[in-house]
Amino acid sequence: INDDIKNLTIVINGMSKAYAMTGWRIGYSACHEDIAKVMSNIQSHATSNPSSIAQYASVEGLLGDQSYVEEMKKHFEERRNYMYETINSIEGLSCRKPEGAFYIMVNFSQLLGKNIRNYNINSSMDFANFLLEEGKVAVVPGVAFGDDNYIRLSYATSLENIKEGLKRIKELIEE
Structure with missing residues (x-):
């Protein structure tokens, strides 16, 4: 330059x-x-x-040594790809593959207006509360980011935790 x-x-x-x-x-x-x-x-x-x-x-x-950064990136990509594929396989959920951060914005708009386990799902707050109370899965309501049709999930955790959390979400939604 x-x-x-x-x-x-x-x-x-x-x-x-x-x-x-x-x-x-x-x-x-x-x-x-x-x-x-x-x-x-x-x-x-x-x-x-x-x-x-x-x-x-x-x-x-x-x-410092940057080799661990590449290793860390591989783990993040693995977790991101697993979440992306799994979320898109769950009935009523969809997402795009993130290219930047370690969050996935999950569109759950197909579930709006539904009653699941006596929970009326009319907003991202409703859906987040439902997932927390019934599945013990913590998510961030999309309304905090300006879109009430979404929830935010993080993949800055272990693949084990991600698999367990998505399994619980799938079981709750598809039962």
Whole structure:
């Protein structure tokens, strides 16, 4: 990249996905020094400082051996693919294969208006409560993300947990 383009380029990223450091709230940017100063001024008034432990762990993640990152990505892909295929095989559920985060947004709109085990499913909150109370499966209602026809599932857990959770969901819906 020539210097003119380099001076106009801003890269913003975080540690959450690439290094499985969700909840640490560490991000970074690469940009021209003048832009970085302005960003720093704005950020200092918007959020508090991350702990020194989180900062050192992030530096190690960025500068350390990257081989484990590829291994971790393989595990995430395996879990994502399993969830994608299984969800789309469950009657009344569908999803698209995610390309970024470790969440899957599950469309359950075919179940809206139905009564399952004496639970009226009229919203993502209803469906989430039903899954939690009857199946002991925790999901996030889609209304929190602006679409009440969806729930959000995470695959940032073991494949064992994913298999068990999806088995419970399938049993509840298809019984």
